[in-house]
Amino acid sequence: MSTLPVLSISDLIVEFPTRRGVLRPVDRVGFDIARGEILGVVGESGAGKSMCGSAIVGLIDRPGRITGGEIRLSGERIDTLSQEKMRRIRGKRIGMVFQDPLTSLNPLMRVGDQIVETIRTHLPVSEHEARRRAVAALEEVGIPAASTRIDSYPHQFSGGMRQRVVIALALAAEPELIIADEPTTALDVSVQAQIMALLKRLCRDRGTAVMLITHDMGVIAESTDRVAVLYAGRLAEIGPTRDVLSSPRHPYTIGLMASTPSPTGGADRLSQIPGAMPNLRAIPPGCAFNPRCTKAFGPCTSELPVLKPVGRNEVACWLFDDALTGNPNKAEENA
Amino acid sequence: MSEQTPLIRAENLTCVFDVSKPWLNRVIERRERQFLTAARNVTFDIPKGKTFALVGESGSGKSTIGKMAVGLLRPTSGKVTVDGTDLFGALKASSASALRRRIQMIFQSPYASLNPRWRVGDIIAEPIRAFGLASGDAVGARVTELLEQVGLAENDGQKYPHEFSGGQRQRIAIARALASNPEFIVCDEPTSALDVSVQSQVLNLMKDLQRDLGLTYLFISHDLSVVRYMADQIGVLYLGQLVETANREDLFNNPQHPYTRMLMDAAPRIDAFGRTADAVKGEIPDPITPPPGCPFHPRCPLVDNRCKTEVPKPFQTGETNVACHAAEEGRGRPEAA
Numbered sequence: 001m002s003t004l005p006v007l008s009i010s011d012l013i014v015e016f017p018t019r020r021g022v023l024r025p026v027d028r029v030g031f032d033i034a035r036g037e038i039l040g041v042v043g044e045s046g047a048g049k050s051m052c053g054s055a056i057v058g059l060i061d062r063p064g065r066i067t068g069g070e071i072r073l074s075g076e077r078i079d080t081l082s083q084e085k086m087r088r089i090r091g092k093r094i095g096m097v098f099q100d101p102l103t104s105l106n107p108l109m110r111v112g113d114q115i116v117e118t119i120r121t122h123l124p125v126s127e128h129e130a131r132r133r134a135v136a137a138l139e140e141v142g143i144p145a146a147s148t149r150i151d152s153y154p155h156q157f158s159g160g161m162r163q164r165v166v167i168a169l170a171l172a173a174e175p176e177l178i179i180a181d182e183p184t185t186a187l188d189v190s191v192q193a194q195i196m197a198l199l200k201r202l203c204r205d206r207g208t209a210v211m212l213i214t215h216d217m218g219v220i221a222e223s224t225d226r227v228a229v230l231y232a233g234r235l236a237e238i239g240p241t242r243d244v245l246s247s248p249r250h251p252y253t254i255g256l257m258a259s260t261p262s263p264t265g266g267a268d269r270l271s272q273i274p275g276a277m278p279n280l281r282a283i284p285p286g287c288a289f290n291p292r293c294t295k296a297f298g299p300c301t302s303e304l305p306v307l308k309p310v311g312r313n314e315v316a317c318w319l320f321d322d323a324l325t326g327n328p329n330k331a332e333e334n335a
Numbered sequence: 336m337s338e339q340t341p342l343i344r345a346e347n348l349t350c351v352f353d354v355s356k357p358w359l360n361r362v363i364e365r366r367e368r369q370f371l372t373a374a375r376n377v378t379f380d381i382p383k384g385k386t387f388a389l390v391g392e393s394g395s396g397k398s399t400i401g402k403m404a405v406g407l408l409r410p411t412s413g414k415v416t417v418d419g420t421d422l423f424g425a426l427k428a429s430s431a432s433a434l435r436r437r438i439q440m441i442f443q444s445p446y447a448s449l450n451p452r453w454r455v456g457d458i459i460a461e462p463i464r465a466f467g468l469a470s471g472d473a474v475g476a477r478v479t480e481l482l483e484q485v486g487l488a489e490n491d492g493q494k495y496p497h498e499f500s501g502g503q504r505q506r507i508a509i510a511r512a513l514a515s516n517p518e519f520i521v522c523d524e525p526t527s528a529l530d531v532s533v534q535s536q537v538l539n540l541m542k543d544l545q546r547d548l549g550l551t552y553l554f555i556s557h558d559l560s561v562v563r564y565m566a567d568q569i570g571v572l573y574l575g576q577l578v579e580t581a582n583r584e585d586l587f588n589n590p591q592h593p594y595t596r597m598l599m600d601a602a603p604r605i606d607a608f609g610r611t612a613d614a615v616k617g618e619i620p621d622p623i624t625p626p627p628g629c630p631f632h633p634r635c636p637l638v639d640n641r642c643k644t645e646v647p648k649p650f651q652t653g654e655t656n657v658a659c660h661a662a663e664e665g666r667g668r669p670e671a672a
């Protein structure tokens with residue numbers, strides 16, 4: 001059994017050339033995901049979460065492209081593969097689940113036929129065996145009366161049931177990695193709980209690595225092993241979920257946690273972060289968070305902070321640079 | 336609880352939509368007319384200066400009730416009274432404009448409610464002029480005051496809606512709603528489209544404005560965490576019916592209805608590391624053919640035969656009003672289990 005991470009990204013840069021200059025929605029992002037591990041990618045809208053996912057599966061809209069770094073799947077470099085080879089990797093080695101299940105389903109095809117097609121494209125099995133597996137897959141994701149529902153069309157399912165079908169489809173070819181981009185954002189909380197429980201159980205059972213993209217810190221807490229916090233296309237903080245959420249170090253992570261209302265919390269007043277995330281056309285120099293940061297000081301407006309280990313987390317913030325502050329623990333008192 | 340007469344009273348609000356297919360289709364397909372009851376006998380009071388929250392999953396009837404509460408949608412039966420005056424009766428009268436001024440609404444998508452071709456200053460000035468609340472230079476001064484009240488700058492009035500972020504647009508929508516000096520504002524998922532750091536800014540702003548201006552809110556949300564922060568009194572909706580109405584402390588500390596407990600359990604928590612919520616079975620049924628008896632019975636862990644046939648009547652326990660046979664019979668309380 002290999003100990004290589006299933007997914008390994010380093011210094012990934014995605015750029016969009018435009019008439020008014022080059023935009024960089026993903027800027028030197030790196031992380032690994034081990035077999036059976038669920039990595040959460042969290043951040044506010046426009047942080048670059050989906051773009052990271054698209055880069056991994058080779059589906060960046062033109063004229064955007066990867067201009068730096070590398071992406072490895074079980075050790076093999078995939079960011080340099082041809083379109084044709086990437087097409088084979090999608091579906092077979094990387095399964096995808098999106099917010100809107102209809103992006104993954106063909107509206108004109110019975111759901112069973114779609115699963116059978118995926119299985120037969122990627123696995124050497126007979127039509128009969130593929131159909132047997134498709135029924136089993138639908139049963140496993142909790143579709144009632146799977147052997148008859150297999151002949152239904154996507155529109156004949158509710159939103160929650162459709163997302164179950166998509167999960168069955170994503171897992172059908174036994175991929176190494178699942179990229180789930182806001183898989184429960186469009187669903188009601190009761191259905192969200194069902195879908196997250198399902199996704200966690202199936203991936204754990206199979207040892208599938210998962211990249212779970214979400215803006216919801218509650219989903220991150222309950223469902224991920226490690227978490228990467230993205231801000232304006234850059235990693236602000238990354239580490240074990242429990243460490244990052246219960247002792248966040250980066251001022252942005254601290255602000256994000258404090259402004260999240262909790263169903264068990266009793267705060268009379270929510271913390272707020274002033275301002276809003278910058279537009280890609282106007283990323284401030286230095287630390288992208290500096291205009292909103294109450295702790296900003298000397299280097300923040302001109303020098304780009306890089307990830308440094310702090311406790312079990314890695315944090316990109318000048319407050320944790322010993323050489324600059326002399327006292328790395330000073331910032332933690334405020335955490 | 337205060338004994339004063341509530342500012343807003345919703346009594347047995349019911350809204351039935353005719354969702355039949357066109358006549359010809361019905362004849363060909365031999366279908367009956369179909370009706371969807373989006374709200375059924377919804378009753379609540381909102382004392383002046385307080386927030387009543389409606390919480391429930393999508394399709395539970397929150398927006399329908401909100402629209403009835405501001406007079407945008409006529410109830411099939413039941414009524415809304417404002418300060419004791421029947422809302423729909425008054426909206427037909429010659430004094431309708433006076434009442435309309437006192438009631439405003441804020442929607443989830445601020446962009447949809449802001450005319451993209453108007454400058455923000457004109458958007459905010461429009462109700463001031465329409466209700467004749469100021470004229471001449473006083474209008475501009477009032478617009479500036481409103482912009483500042485919601486945390487925007489005077490010169491933002493010169494810009495167009497598309498020049499603002501989502502959170503700022505919601506501030507503009509709030510400023511416009513405040514322009515007519517309303518007493519009652521229905522807020523329909525006002526922060527559901529916003530990121531959390533911006534959501535907290537808008538929620539804090541709404542609380543500050545309520546305190547400073549004595550506003551009364553009907554606050555609509557699918558998010559219990561947000562409701563917990565905003566509301567004094569909370570009504571939990573399921574398939575168009577209030578299944579539990581309670582003050583904030585009682586609802587969160589001692590929820591009575593199995594659906595309320597389920598909603599709370601299902602809400603993801605930022606401190607519940609690795610938790611797998613006890614997933615509730617099933618999904619919300621088709622509202623056109625709701626289940627007989629208790630509407631929640633196909634999903635309820637405490638269901639028994641009575642629940643399947645007899646509609647539970649709301650009853651009062653302490654300050655909580657709840658519609659559940661098990662709660663009434665004292666059956667299946669978590670403490671007792």
Ligand SMILES: Nc1ncnc2c1ncn2[C@@H]1O[C@H](COP(=O)(O)OP(=O)(O)O)[C@@H](O)[C@H]1O
Nearest residue numbers: 016025044045046047048049050051052061280
């Ligand atoms: N096709 C595109 N062309 C140009 N910019 C894009 C395109 N798609 C996304 N972006 C920009 O890239 C940034 C990151 O977007 P995205 O990855 O979708 O964010 P997230 O998923 O975190 O909300 C945003 O600023 C977005 O506007």
Ligand SMILES: Nc1ncnc2c1ncn2[C@@H]1O[C@H](COP(=O)(O)OP(=O)(O)O)[C@@H](O)[C@H]1O
Nearest residue numbers: 352354373392393394395396397398399400622
């Ligand atoms: N104009 C309408 N015609 C027919 N059905 C409607 C109409 N408006 C809402 N409904 C239905 O009424 C129910 C309640 O809707 P709504 O009040 O929008 O719920 P919520 O705001 O809680 O999501 C839903 O089943 C919805 O489909």
Ligand code: SF4
Nearest residue numbers: 287290293300317318
């Ligand atoms: S680097 Fe500076 S501006 Fe950025 S988060 Fe740290 S203290 Fe704040």
Ligand code: SF4
Nearest residue numbers: 629635642659660661
């Ligand atoms: S009435 Fe019966 S089915 Fe309905 S919520 Fe109460 S126990 Fe459950």
Ligand SMILES: [Mg+2]
Nearest residue numbers: 049050051181
């Ligand atoms: Mg996205």
Ligand SMILES: [Mg+2]
Nearest residue numbers: 397398399523
């Ligand atoms: Mg609604």
